[in-house]
Amino acid sequence: MLPSPLLEVSNLQVSYHIRTKSVKALRGINFSLFENEILAFTGESGSGKTTAALACCGLLPANAHLKGSVRFKGVDLYSVSVKKLHQLRGKGIAFIFQDPQSALNPVLTAGKQVAEVLHRHRGLRGQILMQETRKLFRQVGLKHSHITSYPFALSGGECQRIMIAAACAGNPALLIADEPTSNLDLIVENEVLALLEKLQKGYRFSLLLISHDLRVIARLAQRVAIFNSGLIVEEGTVEQVFKSPRHPYAKRLLATVLHKGAGE
Ligand SMILES: Nc1ncnc2c1ncn2[C@@H]1O[C@H](COP(=O)(O)OP(=O)(O)O)[C@@H](O)[C@H]1O
Numbered sequence: 001m002l003p004s005p006l007l008e009v010s011n012l013q014v015s016y017h018i019r020t021k022s023v024k025a026l027r028g029i030n031f032s033l034f035e036n037e038i039l040a041f042t043g044e045s046g047s048g049k050t051t052a053a054l055a056c057c058g059l060l061p062a063n064a065h066l067k068g069s070v071r072f073k074g075v076d077l078y079s080v081s082v083k084k085l086h087q088l089r090g091k092g093i094a095f096i097f098q099d100p101q102s103a104l105n106p107v108l109t110a111g112k113q114v115a116e117v118l119h120r121h122r123g124l125r126g127q128i129l130m131q132e133t134r135k136l137f138r139q140v141g142l143k144h145s146h147i148t149s150y151p152f153a154l155s156g157g158e159c160q161r162i163m164i165a166a167a168c169a170g171n172p173a174l175l176i177a178d179e180p181t182s183n184l185d186l187i188v189e190n191e192v193l194a195l196l197e198k199l200q201k202g203y204r205f206s207l208l209l210i211s212h213d214l215r216v217i218a219r220l221a222q223r224v225a226i227f228n229s230g231l232i233v234e235e236g237t238v239e240q241v242f243k244s245p246r247h248p249y250a251k252r253l254l255a256t257v258l259h260k261g262a263g264e
Pocket residue numbers: 016017018023024025043044045046047048049050051052061063227
């Protein structure tokens with residue numbers, strides 16, 4: 001018997017309301033994510049990947065209307081109280097954004113932003129809080145001197161490492177990374193991906209990774225879902241989908257990449 005999924009999304013529909021207009025961002029998607037698994041979302045811009053990720057942790061903006069269900073550890077996130085939702089999200093789900101520099105708080109040092117999560121989630125304080133903060137900085141490949149730096153003084157790659165440290169500080173069951181390396185140059189991208197891979201193995205969280213880069217997906221993920229116009233048009237193991245895509249959009253997407261690869 002298959003274990004029950006950590007995250008189970010059924011017939012999820014989201015539309016955004018702007019004045020009198022409504023944009024359908026998701027038109028009924030289904031997927032599951034199991035413990036200790038890496039699932040990737042890919043597909044063109046505007047196809048609904050970020051909307052799906054935000055819906056999985058109750059972070060959709062106020063103008064979003066949602067139908068369907070998102071179950072995390074068996075609990076429907078949208079049928080519980082706001083307080084319970086905050087608890088579930090806080091304890092179980094961490095989110096890494098595309099643009100770390102703007103996601104970090106500009107008036108707090110890097111160390112404070114990580115320490116704050118350790119304090120809130122694990123109740124640490126004093127010497128132990130300092131020790132754990134240092135340990136996390138080491139784990140994500142930052143120097144101790146970075147603890148007292150402010151985000152503006154750090155590179156994009158360093159900021160992303162701080163976001164990752166803050167995410168791991170809460171010891172999440174699920175980490176959602178929305179194009180975590182798209183603003184980084186290739187060398188830093190590879191380092192950050194290697195870091196995510198290492199931490200996933202160590203902390204054993206489930207990872208929902210959104211990426212345009214099929215090489216990144218092939219390297220990290222076990223399963224992949226391809227988005228097109230608010231639907232998941234193809235879903236399966238990376239091997240299945242990359243070797244023999246069935247949906248015409250998935251075929252085109254993979255052919256473009258293979259073509260580019262051959263020309264490089
Ligand atoms: N806050 C918002 N208000 C209105 N429309 C939005 C908002 N966020 C996203 N959208 C629209 O929803 C659709 C899906 O967007 P998004 O989920 O960001 O796609 P992706 O992450 O695949 O690029 C797009 O048409 C986008 O313009």
